[in-house]
Amino acid sequence: MRNISVTLENTGSTLIKAPYLYGPRGYDFRNLSKLASTITAGTGLTSEQKFFRIHQWMDEHFVRTEVANDDPLIGMDGTLRRLNQYGGSECGENVEIVGNLLRYVPPLGSMYARKMDLSGLHQTGEAFWDGGWHNFDATPEARFIYYGPDNTTIVPGWNDLKNNIELVSRVEPWVGWDMSGYLRDANMVSDYGVIGDVGAQFDFNYDLRPNESVTMYFDMRGRVDMVSITYDTRPWSYRTYADYGSAVFTYKPDLKTAIFQNYLTDQTNVTQTANGLIPTDPSQPASIVIPVKSTWGIAGADIKAAFKTGGKVYIARNSDYLNTSYSPNITWKLLSEDQKEGYFLPSTIQGAMAYWLKFEFQGRNSGLDSVEIATEVTVSPWSMPGLEYGMNHIHFDAGAIEGGSLQVTYTYDDQADHHFYQPATANYGSHIGFRLGGVFTDSARKQDYFKNLTQTPSGTEQVTLEITRVSGISTPTKVRTLINNETMPLGYYKVYWDGKDDSGNVLPPGMYAYKLTEDQFGSTQGARLYLFPEIWPQPNEIQYPNTQAPVVSAGPNQTITLPASASLTGTATDDGLPAGSTLTVTWSKFSGPGTVTFGNVNALSMT
Numbered sequence: 001m002r003n004i005s006v007t008l009e010n011t012g013s014t015l016i017k018a019p020y021l022y023g024p025r026g027y028d029f030r031n032l033s034k035l036a037s038t039i040t041a042g043t044g045l046t047s048e049q050k051f052f053r054i055h056q057w058m059d060e061h062f063v064r065t066e067v068a069n070d071d072p073l074i075g076m077d078g079t080l081r082r083l084n085q086y087g088g089s090e091c092g093e094n095v096e097i098v099g100n101l102l103r104y105v106p107p108l109g110s111m112y113a114r115k116m117d118l119s120g121l122h123q124t125g126e127a128f129w130d131g132g133w134h135n136f137d138a139t140p141e142a143r144f145i146y147y148g149p150d151n152t153t154i155v156p157g158w159n160d161l162k163n164n165i166e167l168v169s170r171v172e173p174w175v176g177w178d179m180s181g182y183l184r185d186a187n188m189v190s191d192y193g194v195i196g197d198v199g200a201q202f203d204f205n206y207d208l209r210p211n212e213s214v215t216m217y218f219d220m221r222g223r224v225d226m227v228s229i230t231y232d233t234r235p236w237s238y239r240t241y242a243d244y245g246s247a248v249f250t251y252k253p254d255l256k257t258a259i260f261q262n263y264l265t266d267q268t269n270v271t272q273t274a275n276g277l278i279p280t281d282p283s284q285p286a287s288i289v290i291p292v293k294s295t296w297g298i299a300g301a302d303i304k305a306a307f308k309t310g311g312k313v314y315i316a317r318n319s320d321y322l323n324t325s326y327s328p329n330i331t332w333k334l335l336s337e338d339q340k341e342g343y344f345l346p347s348t349i350q351g352a353m354a355y356w357l358k359f360e361f362q363g364r365n366s367g368l369d370s371v372e373i374a375t376e377v378t379v380s381p382w383s384m385p386g387l388e389y390g391m392n393h394i395h396f397d398a399g400a401i402e403g404g405s406l407q408v409t410y411t412y413d414d415q416a417d418h419h420f421y422q423p424a425t426a427n428y429g430s431h432i433g434f435r436l437g438g439v440f441t442d443s444a445r446k447q448d449y450f451k452n453l454t455q456t457p458s459g460t461e462q463v464t465l466e467i468t469r470v471s472g473i474s475t476p477t478k479v480r481t482l483i484n485n486e487t488m489p490l491g492y493y494k495v496y497w498d499g500k501d502d503s504g505n506v507l508p509p510g511m512y513a514y515k516l517t518e519d520q521f522g523s524t525q526g527a528r529l530y531l532f533p534e535i536w537p538q539p540n541e542i543q544y545p546n547t548q549a550p551v552v553s554a555g556p557n558q559t560i561t562l563p564a565s566a567s568l569t570g571t572a573t574d575d576g577l578p579a580g581s582t583l584t585v586t587w588s589k590f591s592g593p594g595t596v597t598f599g600n601v602n603a604l605s606m607t
Helices: 032-039 046-061 091-100 158-162 181-185 225-233 259-261 446-451
Strands: 002-010 020-022 110-117 123-129 131-135 189-195 212-217 245-252 266-268 271-272 276-279 286-316 334-343 352-361 369-379 395-397 406-413 419-422 430-436 458-471 477-487 491-497 510-518 523-531 551-553 571-573
Touching: 002 259, 020 131, 032 046, 046 091, 046 123, 046 523, 091 110, 091 123, 131 158, 158 181, 181 477, 212 430, 245 286, 271 286, 276 286, 430 458, 430 477, 430 510, 458 551, 477 491, 477 510
Parallel strands: 286 352, 419 491
Antiparallel strands: 002 212, 002 406, 020 395, 110 123, 110 189, 123 131, 212 245, 245 369, 266 286, 271 276, 276 369, 286 334, 286 369, 430 491, 458 477, 458 510, 510 523, 551 571
């Protein structure tokens, strides 16, 4: 199943404040405390297992593809592609997200992280729990935690690893890459300090005005494109919390009613009529100013206006891209002059958190009939409720609707021939996600990218997927060849590993590693893999199994003469699912006059 887009459209006459969608697992990035608690929920989890849960969640929601060259097949750096994330990878921002989530792992204050710098070559992390530090590398290319020579203890920090570089280089046969060069070339390992502030929240919400919609685009196929690299001019510090997804907000205010005036920043010399806006005094300029604000960084916009005779369109933004306050003295840039209608394509709003548009007209018979503002923004992947195998429940809430109405349109492809999912067959093991190949889009306009979302990658790859046991064993050893030189079509995959070795033995929980090799080009993908006591995240087929109806019999027919009693012997069996559930029975009268008294209404046999 492939996700394509979700559209939220305000079809009412009131403001919808902070509309929010979140997916089947209920992950809600607006509340880091709730998110961290959801990720680490369960009984008996050790601090180490909670730590790996955070990383597992990151793998599912914060992994992106970086384009190394123009070849869509071999121009990859070995990372995966999930949801709508694309663009160059940022090692530090992955560490930032892990650190912020660890600050909220219950009990509060038991875990936290700091960001480390390898002489500007690479940024990694160290996490603290149970009285000690533990290294981690959260970047998409190198998702790994390095163990010491005993393979039971995580190496404390990156200074320790710099003194034992072989502990880093030895993972190459397990995952297909080697990050030891960063340590060798780094003059020193610096500490950037503890990440995150308990109490901080990262809210990716945006109010919807009447006649405004937002379409969030995401694709789980594994495309390759350079579009976001073209658009991304924002400072890295802001990009930390807004990944490279894309959403398009489209605002079409109805200029023939008074509702839109509640959402103007300013208007001058304007009279509203049933046919649109006209100047109150035709000899003077008439104008309206429409604001566009976002908690996401704005990447670009298409602006369409229909003037009655001709008009001017201006755009303004503050020099400080985070400043969303409007001033009458703001500097306006003329986008178009004496144009009656059409699109105006500004390039001056990249990275802004807000901008303003002024539509100006003057003269006899002048006026403004309609406006359409389509603003593209970067969007957090956490805001996108990804569909999963089986039954899905997509949640929506808003800060306020005030009696208004909202239409939600979910576009997806449940028969995608480029998206492959292997259901879990037991409550143990792990899913391994990867993509093969992609479609290259060398365009400066993301609209071109979205037009091609329905294209199916062509071709095949020879694929081998191997799993190595890393922790709890004297010498890390390959334990399973899950895919052995199979011919596989290009696309996005999630394959299930049942936690067993090649001989069918169930392996213990702990850290493992996987390596996927594409023989045609000799490229590899690989990362750490953790086995929990139960499969996590629990897929729908395990969490909500398709149970079979019980088989029930009330026993043979009987005829009695009152006041005699009847001895009833019933049977009831089921498939035992879900695991750990208990089958219960209840007797009741089906038909006939009078009342019936049961000796034990919940016993199979009774009088």
